[in-house]
Amino acid sequence: MLRKAAALKRICGRCAPQNAPTPLSAHLTEEERAALIKGSTISMPFACHTDFQTPDKRFYIVNPNLPEPMPHYTECHGGSEALSLISVPSRYTLNSIFQAHEKQSEKRGPMTLILNTEDAAARGIKDGDTVLCCNDLAEVEYTAYPTALIAKGAVAATGVYSLAQSPGGLTCNALHHPRLSDGGESTTMNDNKVNVILKK
Helix, strand or coil: CHHHHHHHHHHHHHHCCCCCCCCCCCCCCHHHHHHHHCCCCCCCCCCCCCCCCCCCCCCCCCCCCCCCCCCCCCCCCCCCCCEEEEEEECCCCCCHHHHHCHHHHHHHCCCEEEEEHHHHHHCCCCCCCEEEEECCCCEEEEEEEEECCCCCCEEEEEECCCHHHCCCCCCHHHHCCCCECCCCCCECCCCEEEEEEECC
């Protein structure tokens, strides 16, 4: 907390003079501004989640201005492969920041692919086997972990790993299609299909 406060103090001091507030800090009193400069904390108002950025400030369920005015189910792009790929963080390395923490990386263990016990048995895969998770984009090496806790027809690739930490030089990202979602132009990382085979 102290390091963050010191960093904020340096940033505030370098970016702008105290009398030049940003739009987000324009409402602050002189006392609150002084507290921030010193590295202290202040209470901020809650964001207004009803400030919709439409011309008439309304939330639209049916929007006649869009090519498809009504939200509806769209079949996943997927692919011809049999299993749906889901990317999940390890509880030890929730994001890439933790890659530099050796203890957390050790607890996390090798790159693991979680698959349903029935799907694993049908492919002759046992716990701890080295498997290849593949589609038309790439082939990524994992250690198999069969369990009944994941739905049949789905596999979960745990992360986050750097390329240097991966056994074959590729991570789950290599299996994700670069296409974007329709409305929000966001990642479609959980809209991909894969096959899983034993590594020979």
